[in-house]
Amino acid sequence: MTNTREIILNILNESFDNFNFQKNTIENYLINIENQNDNRLIKETVYGIVKNLTLIDDIIDSYSKIKIKKLHKIVLNCLRIGVYQIIYLDRVPSYAIINDCVNLVKKYTHVGNAKFVNAILRNINSDKENIKESYSKLNLNYNTLALLYSFPEYIVKKWADDYGIEFTQYLLDSLNSKPKLNIRANTLKTTRDNLKGLLMKRGYDLEETKYSSVGLVVHNPDNLFKTLEFINGYFTVQDESSMLVTEIAGPKEKTLILDMCAAPGGKSTHIAEYLRDNATIIARDKSSNKVQLIKQNIERLNLKSIRTEIFDATKLDNELINKVDYCFVDAPCSGLGLIRRKPDIKWNRTIENIKELIELQSEILDVASKYVKIDGELIYSTCTINDDENIAQIKNFLINHPNYILVEFDNRFYELFNTAKDGYVQLFPNVHGTDGFFIAKLKRVV
């Protein structure tokens, strides 16, 4: 029989060494687990711990005589598993959780530690309701929101300053929620309706995306990648927010299009489908591994209009100066809008590396500005909720590049998004149900 908590412990021990919670770490452990319930419990607990880490550690800290920084790694991780499952998972009996965690500590350390863990988890279990109540009574400010929703304080403070405490609370809550999987119909092979019908016949439960005309939400996506529809390139997995980049840009056929940061090809392949494969699209990224990912998608989707190139977007390519009709900069960014899908982003970002990203974005935008021909367009997007990488970045660009202006979106996008104005939009998971995302549309006028 699988000991799910032992697997969770192994994942945490590995992950907390390097904060690398990439899906692969988890998927590698899950490969041999056939029981879907075990599979789900492991994923739910690991992601749950990563999402709620500050609060879980705060609870442990208040019940442990030893500061958590001084606890043995296995002891701490077993406590995290125990606390998460006791507090957040009503369906699992507490005695089984405590028993398992204690036995794991005994197996991997010693009896003394096992007794310590047993006492803490029993106390937390009997105080469970009081614990929940005492946290629910906290006054809300950016420090308490950072604790309650387990986010780094610097991020919460920034959002509270930019959007206010109430909005920030909803934002944090939705970034901790489970996201829906979205797919984009490859309109060169099928229609959204047809794809929906084909997948429904296979037992999938789907609905149309709210904003994009080619997207579907899949409510039960298990084994979706094994379907013939996926293998034969009828769809691409992509969040609805990303689909909107192409729809808002609205490029024309028979034009030259450059996607400077293209891997794994989500936007480039969408542009090719949108233009019925009738344009010249150059899809670049910085390494051969990344470009390989674009190639795999092009091949699976059977697209002919995209040429891939390994090219560093911070370097100027003289061949393309003043030649490009539509230049897409889907920039490397802090990814704060993706925290629902990748909760480790909470713990992997620092103020310093966000600053470096802002400089990199600005450098790439400057190079991009040289490729676009007069009357051509530059479309800048990020998957983050951070004005410094988004609208402030664009305003700064406009100051340094007076030959560019923001161009208005088609009116229907202003009707769809209350947060869209003057040629840019910030999408929020708590408002729009999408990933946190930013799109700006610029035009070179001189």
Ligand SMILES: C[S@@+](CC[C@H](N)C(=O)[O-])C[C@H]1O[C@@H](n2cnc3c(N)ncnc32)[C@H](O)[C@@H]1O
């Ligand atoms: C947000 S992702 C792009 C996602 C892609 N547009 C899509 O829709 O599938 C940002 C990309 O920028 C690439 N990147 C980062 N620095 C770069 C550079 N100096 N030159 C080119 N690409 C770079 C990363 O490798 C990454 O693939």
